[in-house]
Amino acid sequence: MTVKYQEKPLKIVGTRPLRPDGVDKVTGRARYAADYNLPGQLIGKVLRSPHAHARIKSIDTSKAAALPGVKALVTRDDFADMPVEYAASGELTINFRDVTRNMMAREKVFYDGHPVAAVAATSASIAREALKLIKVEYEVLPHVIDVLEAMKPDAPLLHEHQFTDGVTPKPDKPSNVAKRMVFALGSLEEGFKQADLVIEREFNTKPVHQGYIEPQACVASYTEDGQVELWTGTQGHFVFRAQLAKVLQMDVSKIRVTATELGGGFGGKNNIYNEPLAIALSRKSHRPVKMVMTREEVFRATGPTSGANVKIKMGCTRDGRITAADAELNFQAGAFAGSSVGMASMCTFTRYDLDNVRVVGNDVTVNRPKVAAYRAPGAPIAVFGVESVIDEMARKLGIDPIDFRLKNAAKEGTQTYYGPTLGPIGFVETLNRAKAHPNYRLPLGPDQGRGIATGFWFNIGKETSSTVHVNEDGTVTLIIGIVDVAGGTRATMAMMVAEEFGIDYDKVRPVVGDTSALGFNFITAGSRGTFAGGMAAVLAARDAMEKLCRRVARIRDVPPEAVAWKDGRAQPAEGSGTQFKPMSLEEIAREAGRTGGTISGHSEINAEGAGPGFGTHIADVEVDRETGSIKILRYTIVQDVGKAIHPAYVEGQFEGGAVQGIGWALNEEYVYGADGVLQNPGFLDYRVPVASDVPFIDSVIVEVPNPNHPYGVRGCGEVPIIAPMAAISNAVENAIGVRLREQPMSPPRVLKAIEAAALATTQD
């Protein structure tokens, strides 16, 4: 379902009102999952594997069970095995056979931190004591952490049943390469023949964590009649419900999930971890069970995005027209198959209008936590390689980097190599606006440099439900099923609904309903919140307005088609020739009970027609040649968002994405010991940027409306993280003449590259 864009004068959309969740957050009143407590609740804790790879020979919980205060214990024996069955979870696909093994190890443990048992006790310290009393006998196996190592034929094998999918003939030996995929258009051979310049390079990136401030937490209550209530921090409570019903073999109707305020997710809260354990412990103990992860658990056991090896080969003519583009993406999936390599493959070159393309993607299992989605899953990794090569081409040919991209830019009608033809998009506009931005012309000092890079993301729609209740005083309650992942979703939904009704923003109270309040809603992912959620909310409002008009027709005794909704009132429809006294929303609401009952509007849709988003970034850096430290001086983001419903929250998405990209580029990195154990599971040594690491970021919003949304919205939350790694790396090259093809560009790595380059020049 799509709703066509209609240009109209706007009163509320495009302004910057306060978000309804803001005051509670700044006064500390907002309730996150860990703030929920139930009478009689127990505390649940998880015993985790200390090994990167081992067979579980036995688990003895008897001593722990005998400890006073311990009320329940669960292991693999408490959960059903699951057959292979796929489902969408956010932008990635999950397999229930693996889901059940990831939440609780069965035959083997696959990473340091893999859950092996869980216990519920009357206090956290008793639960921790109990974990120490559980005896697990392991047969330690050789492990593999690095993606290229894992692809070697003699690498330690994680899954004996895993044969590479997507190659013919079907291999006869199992492999860590779960899947190989190929996307192609035209002829590479032809393309490279036409090229005057061919550049081939290899890049490596490290896995990074979503780094949400709030560790996963949940409280579960399983009642004696088999009903579950769950409060949890999630990006999709309906999807969690579906997954829980599956792994716990329960009816969907018996599980009710409340999505609490969310302290960040970025794709990392698309998957269940402790929830099934808490429910199973509650079922066994007959008490509510609360589980809160520590930061260490978050790092050891929840999904980072893939680390990867990327090979890019591109050819272009002397005047800068790209003739061929070839990529190989090797992505770590973590312990189980299903990385974002497919998404990344489709994003690799989709900013350019190309005739000859091939992208090969490999999905590779390694002994690390199973990857999860992370903001534009996979795209930044592939784009880092491509935009670096394009930068090098432009420099070699003496063409301005923005002009080079303009020469090749995708436009409406461009045929993508993964299938669709692009509709109206604003990529060229972002390049032109970036070129005109003062940042592009500011003079640079010694050891300072400027880099350009671009990004593309599909954005998605999917199942969405919404309800609008007209209250008895004429105010409106808006129930949405899209989890507000703290991006301001409630505000933007309320703004669109207020605009539709023609009433004030503060007359609409938006609430995220629990899973019993609405029909199914897909997860908040793919930048679909404002697009799909907005479309559903608008349709629910229009449904209510239609009912309001019909009600007024009855009250005023005029034909229904003689009534139209305008400026917050039911009025005589233009050209109907009928006259009657208009009724305001408040007047209708006050009489609603006596004139036919309460009026509500609904919409249950599968939103389609999400508009792709494009962005262009400018990064200015300064490099300390003696320490290898990179300082980001300033940063500019230009992005097409279709329509900024609430420009401040769009800017928030731009800045947030760029900051996460800066962290990826500069210092974020998992450090594993030779034993496969994670050495830096905390924010002290896993270095996300702090405020003083981040420069002033200028946001330039471009609005090329999406024809398939009532207000022209495209998603905007993911594109901003795609370009930073490449933009910063290009800027470093511009500053000191050294190109970093490995991320993060941490000071030791940069210093080494500077020294290697100096050595190379003296040897020349």
Place this chain on the structure above:
Amino acid sequence: MLASHRLSLAWIGRGVEIERKFVPCTIKKGSEMIEMRYEAPRTLKAAVALLAAANGRAKVLAGGTDLLIQMRSGRIDPELLIDVKCIPELRTIAEEKGGYRFGAAVSAMELVEHEGLARMWPGVIDAVKLIGSIQVKGRATVGGNLCNASPAADSVPALVAAGALARIIGPGGRREVPVEEIPAGPGLTSLRAGEMVVSILLPKRPQRSGDAYLRFTPRTEMDIAVVGAGVNLTLNAKGVCSRARVSLGAVAERVLLLPDAAAALIGQRVDAAALERLAAAASAACRPIDDKRGTKEYRIKVAGVMARRAAQIAVKRAKGEV
């Protein structure tokens, strides 16, 4: 906007005690009902008695910004916590023989806001300023930074370069030792059973003296030193360096005092050549490890760079240029 933000945070850091109750109590730990005692003695004598009687199972609690984290992670499991923040000798800053003596439990923020100290020992205060955030500094103490014995502790190289003396009390009475003698290795001190640090003396200094501390961290804040370098020097009337002390943190199992690096400065005008010799001597003195925070190779290189840059600041301060 920024200024007022800073101001309100500084208030938090002022060591203001908001209805804090120092009540001795026992806390039940785990299922076996092992009890942990908390005591907050008001005199040195009482503190020493508690410490001596505990047979090594007690821990001194100052700001707790290291201790509580170690307890939470399960690394230590003390039976008795002796909170020393109610003992006046550990909480005062006073002039002494032209220098300053400050209590081991004075908060970092109280030191940062002490104008006299900041004027006389700007390098030490630079180092104290680097400890954590403003909020952390409101709790953290220099005594804790020293006795936690992390090789990467920020205030320690600056104190060592300054020639600071620590006053120690224990069952055997009081003694006074140079600060560099206290850390013995990661998490280990040379303090004897039942001893604790009472206060630290930053001595009087000659005219034309300057000190500086610089650390290298990958992040600009909230990070732990990959290398820290302290330099304290005095110039004679002709601008020649007459005295110098150089120290390094995070490049060995404990903070190092580097006589060879100091010798590269003494008798020199601290020109480019002298600074290069200083850097080389600093790098040569490193015996770091490879770990998640930095490689050996990297630490050795950057140690020289930090020492050189710190010396340049110290010279400027000695000349009164900053």
